[in-house]
Amino acid sequence: MDVWQQFIILLEGVPLTLSISIVSFLIGIVVGLPIAFIRVYEKEVSFVVDAYEKIFRGVPEIVLLLLFYFGLGPAFPSTFGNAFFVAAFVLGLRSGANQSQIYRGAIRGVGDEQMIAGMSIGLSKWRAIWHVMVPQVFNFSTAGLGSEYALLIKDSAYVYVIGLAELMKRAIELKYSANDVVTPFVLSALLYIAITFPIAFWLDRWGNRRKKKLGL
Amino acid sequence: MEARHIYKTYGSKDALKAREGDAKTCIGAKSVIEAAKDVSLQIRKGDIKLIFGPSGSGKSTFLRCMAMLDIPDKGEIYLGDECLTIPGVDLNKARARIGFVFQHIYLFRHLTALGNVELALRQVFKLSKDEARRRALDALTEVKVTDCVNKYPSQMSGGQAQRVGIARAIARNPDIILLDEPTSALDPELTGEVIDTLRDLAREGKTMLIVSHEMPFAREVAEEMIFYDEGTIVETGPPSLFFNAPNTDRAKKFMTRIINRTTREEMNV
16 A cells, blocks of 8 residues: 555544534533633532532543543443543533633733623623633633644544544554555644644734734 | 711731721721721812822722722721612612722723723623724723723733723723822823813713822812821812911821922923
């Protein structure tokens, strides 16, 4: 099997790798953002989200993937029995735990004054968070989010353990079928780089432009 | 609007604990600041009152208590007949009826001037898009910053930004406008334009409570001046009282200092 054929096989795994990473990234936003605000503004219930963060930041993804897929899969075949669901669930919640840290720093960067100004015009706490804090928090987070996205692309390689035919799984299979231990991994490394940096770069540049424009 | 017997202390948690007699944490005891000690104040519709006094005396904190942006430790705040300091009151609704202008302006940095003024109209008052825009533009016209409508705060001068801040506070036609040293964070040459705006508001009969040291302005518009020091109201009276012969020594001293400074500035100009 020549290099080109191997490349095509690997390339066909890219959409899956990308969709796992992007879906997890979005889950991470949806989970991480409220958690960050809960930790800053609702200190009484922080212990709940604290436990969640500790679990998902402290346990290796590969353990969680195996645990949810093989442990809960048989009991809940339509959800945890679905490898893509488990991948997005584990990576998404892990990313949420990381992202909440990024957002917490950003909330501090935006500053409490903006929150007070929001409340002074009659917005409730959560409305002020939504209309005043959230848009600015994103501007402060882009650098961190860029590296978080890169991390997710890399972590998506772990999901080969639950059998999804993404980039990593295909590389491992090529190792046997093409009887070549080097080329598939060199090629997949190049592909990983190619899909990581454009988005991380774009996020960073967008963030810097916004920050400059808004004088943050 | 009325404040009755307001008390407010602030400081680090440790410091507050220390005051309550927790022997373990008395290190920070000095950092407790008594911003208000039994302060009462009444403003009727159309009144313009001016609070002044040394920095660090608690004026700003007291003003924030009036708007319930800081919750007083003790005492009552009334807005019309409604008591805001009893638990369960919808403070968001109350704050919507109080305009607040900050010393450091605090415009929403991610929104244009128009967006800053529109936000409350859209999200609190639920006006239609057109109606909110119309009223926001009216307010921006009133403070004469029509050239900034689509600018972000970072693209405005301090004076423009503060006038947008004032527009944000008046657009919803609040019962009262509270202004916390609206000119003291600005470059001296920019205070004039903000003072002009405040003068216009005074002429329209707006109800205002202003913390300020702009003495010529105070003399011109204030019905009553309130000298505030160390968390209490030391003396109140019409401007003429303070400019001629205040009753208390503290007020006398402060007036002398501030009038000297003002004249010095005017001579420089």
